Amino acid sequence: MPKKQNHRMTNQRKIILEELKKVKTHPRADEIYKMVRKRLPHISLATVYRNLEVLSELKEIQKLESFGTLKRFDGTPENHYHIRCIKCDRLDDAPFSLETGLEKKIRPLTSFTVIGHRLEFIGICNECTPSRK
Amino acid sequence: MPKKQNHRMTNQRKIILEELKKVKTHPRADEIYKMVRKRLPHISLATVYRNLEVLSELKEIQKLESFGTLKRFDGTPENHYHIRCIKCDRLDDAPFSLETGLEKKIRPLTSFTVIGHRLEFIGICNECTPSRK
DNA sequence: GTACCTGCAAAGCTTTTGCAACTGG
């Protein structure tokens, strides 16, 4: 069973959360570190990393890493979608044709010049599905 | 203008490409290194990295790094989409409601148990659009 | 009081780079 942890709302944790909620961009850890250091000049980068981890476990924030931390390489140069197994991190091609309509739909809603999109499905693969073991 | 380069099809490059085309998974650089080393025991990991870079420039393969190399953190815990600027790497929320139908459409087509998806739009932001400078 | 947290420094990993030797076209 998962280890129980009683998290404390330390000053550092509170300020990291406040600063992250304050911006609408999606900063990297080092950017958050810079933001927070204006209010806590002696905070360490390790504390920022540890708190971002805890806060995303608590579902207060989201950690974004769609394709995982490591780069992956794909022998198929054409654009296509993928499906990832959340258990074993296996990444397959998704048997799904391109949704060309998506870009058209978002164009009137954004100030960006939209030139494409990426779509990834998340799931559990055959081998990781308990009922089929 | 972009520097012109005359790429050579060296044995190492050819074998890396062959091995990558051979698999339907999307291996990481270190996995490709292991695959290639069975045929070229003395190849170096640096060569693998350099060739993956060249091959993706040549559009022979794709480098997958949807959210970029670095992790990013999002103060909004609810699921939502993003839009990335390919020039400055800025990442904003996408003003686009969730496409709940996608998962339903892929379920009959895959052996994975689908539990979600991630969608990212790619574009050029306001500040990077030349015509509005 | 004590489990959790912090800052610092060191370690860990993946990826990139400098360099001298080598090679494909």
Place this chain on the structure above:
DNA sequence: CCAGTTGCAAAAGCTTTGCAGGTAC
């Protein structure tokens, strides 16, 4: 030939971890 490439080793990032001291509750 010689620009492009390779292997090796070292460097460069980003992220995690060990540890001793500090703190929230």
